[in-house]
Amino acid sequence: MNWHLFVLKIGYFIAVVNSAVIPDSEDVKDQGLYTDTDHVTILTVKNFEKKVYGQPQAIIVQFYNSYCGHCRAFAPKFKSLALEIESWKNIVKLAVIDCSVEENNAICRDYEVMAYPSLRYLHERYVKGNGNVGEKISAIDTAENLKIEIIKKIQHEQRIGRLRMSQPLNIAAYATIDAVLSNVPVNTMYTFLMFESENSTLGSELTLDVNDYKNVSVVRVYNDSELAKQFGINNVGLVAVKRNHETLKFGISDTNPTVQNLLKSLNAYLLNNRYVFPIRNTDFNDFSNHNNNDNTHSKQDLDAVYYSDLEKTIKTSLHTEITRHKILTGEPLGVLEDYIDVLITAFPFKHNNLKVFLTQLNASLKSKNQWTGAEIYDLVKALENSMAVYSSDLDYVGCKGSQPQYRGYTCGLWTLFHTLTVNSYQKEENLGPKVLKTMLGYVKHFFGCTECSEHFQAMAEKNRLLDVQGNDKAILWLWIAHNEVNLRLAGDVTEDPQHPKIQFPSAKNCPECRLARGAWNLKAVFQYLTRMYDGSYIQMGRTARSADTTNSPFSNLDIGMLSLL
Known part of the structure; x- marks a missing residue:
């Protein structure tokens, strides 16, 4: 069988996390995917109530997640719309809030935002209150179609007696x-x-x-x-x-x-007729690429795994992804418990505090059959404050993008689950397949990109993720799936131009991984993966070590069983 032609479909998993702390001032010049030159109001936990409630005009708020690929693809359209309807600001304003920023998470949870991007219409003089979470507007595919939806909404609002400050549209x-x-x-x-x-x-x-x-x-x-x-x-x-x-x-x-x-x-x-036109502050900036700072990423060995990437991914998942749920019970709570269990069992801990933290968190979560997102967040913070859980100066290294909107958290999530599958290999039987099932549950219930989640679930069902048997098969299933994503997203708007999508590992980094005509040498690939993601090879600093060669246990793998994938 030509394994290099083996094809899987997987949802799109490319984005960036921007969990910067909000400054003390109420307004910020930029956050996530938007700046103050994009003709949108940037909302934060510090200015949300002032900017949203009791306003004389209507507001359309986009709740988004800066590492969500769909949100990043939608951002240029939203900026284009904001520029086009800048003159409407006396009637309706556009605003954005980045739910991947930890401090904003409570607002997104209160507004029951479970899909990104989510648009909510808040009429003028909107008041804060239980159940007041705005009216949902579909995130239309083009700026023009979204503008038409807004016009229809304004027409409807006028028919029921609101937006009287606008000329009648009837x-x-x-x-x-x-x-x-x-x-x-x-x-x-x-x-x-x-x-x-x-x-x-x-x-x-x-x-x-x-x-x-x-x-x-x-x-x-x-x-x-x-x-x-x-x-x-x-x-x-x-x-x-x-x-x-x-x-x-x-x-x-x-x-x-x-x-x-x-x-x-x-x-x-x-x-x-010598009419005097109003003065407008419309800056026709290039909204498609507002962040042109030359933040060239230092050339790390991107085939190395950095402990800082794994820690930051775990922290982000606990601070912003899981806690966006208003209520966790039943299946979502079970998936969270499985996620913590898998981390405790298969994660290559470099210091004890992280494992102690996760163990105590797991015990607390299992003490109740229902939690609120706010309660889980408070529990996580309380445990973190009781011990030094993470390394100092936590940041992405191998997953750092050339600009803030690239790579980051989603790269980290892929890296984390690759690491878990590889480090399950020498442990209990079928721990690797359990890691895959946990990944599926996590993506289904917690991953912040709705479109990506749906793609991943469809892929898992079509390609029988639940039928994978054996720790070795789990490693290869995830590798094949990830490469198919790279193939599909090569050249996509979500791709970091400094780190183009390739079929991994590259022929340069692993020439023995390729056979004649580009076919994969699965034995060499398996050896490469188990070395790269093995806990003993994970980098604590920011300088990659040279990889040693080790004997591969791949010869014991029943290649024919890969058809189960």
Whole structure:
């Protein structure tokens, strides 16, 4: 059998963790995937209540996780939308909060955020209270479609009496100009009639785009109304009306006119009439790559495993991933207990305190059949405060990305489970398959990227993860799966350009791992994996040691049984 052609599908697991501490000031210039130049309000635990509750405008909050690949792919779209609707800020604002930041975790838990990214609509004068977690909005695939959803939401809000600060977005049939002008504010100098069908959002978007234009109104009119007939309009049309009833019909040559072209015509008309436009603070920055600092990652031996990576991953999982649940009971609580059990049994501890900490945590968790996320967080913190659990200056080393938005936690999670499978090899029978089952449960219930979790679960079912038998098979199952992810995500927006996705291990680092025509030498691969992730080879410092060669137990592996994978 050609094992190099053996294919698995696995969910996308690429991202970064940014668990920086929030500074003392209420506002921050950047956090996670966004900066203050992205035309969004950056929310933190310190400014959330002030920025969200009791505001005169509606707010759409994106709850996201900076190491979630889907969130990272969605971020440029959200920034694009924020730039496009900057002029709507008197009516609706866009805001973001990074749930991977430990201090923000309680807010995300209170808002019952279990999927990332999650969009919540909070109407104006929103109040804090139990059950007040906003109204869910789908994270649409494009900025344009999300903008349409927001327009429809504003229309609905106006129908139930909210967002009165905005010009009406409803459409009506008018017979005369006088009928139109009687429905606009008395100080209106220029009225623009937007003729369209009821389902069109052109007029509503145009209205919102000019909502800060003083003494200017946009009125939506049915394109089959009596007034439309008077202007010879039967599709889409724009007519300017001065207070003295002087009118100008704009020529609409496009079959499918855009708001951008309509706005250009409107602005040209006002400019010709010496209209004074509002001053806007719109910075047309390159929103697709706001973090261009040359944070070149020192060239570590990326095929080495660093203890700091493993510790930081465990800490992040306990501080922000697991504790985002409002309530843990039943299967999720059982998975958490299995996760701690596997760590206690298979993790290559370099000092005793981490094992003592996990053992005490495990005993406490098993004392009750239901916990809140807040209780678990308090328990974790209390135990950490009672002993020195982690190494000092905890940070990613081998998993450090070239920029903060790359690699980090998800790289660490892969590394952790590879390490657990390898260090299960010489231990009790079928501990490796238990590690895989625990990984599946963890990803299902706790991993912060919803789309990634769904992919992983589908892959596990299709490729019979639960049927894997033997510690050696578990090591190879995870290696094959991880390589398939690398193949699929090569060149993806989530890929670190300084650390491109390759088939691991590389031919350079392990030439003996490849046979003729690129096929894998499984015996050499197994030897490489068991050496790399073995506890005795894990690096405590930041300088990689040269790898020794060791005898491989792979010759005892029944290769034919790999078909179970």
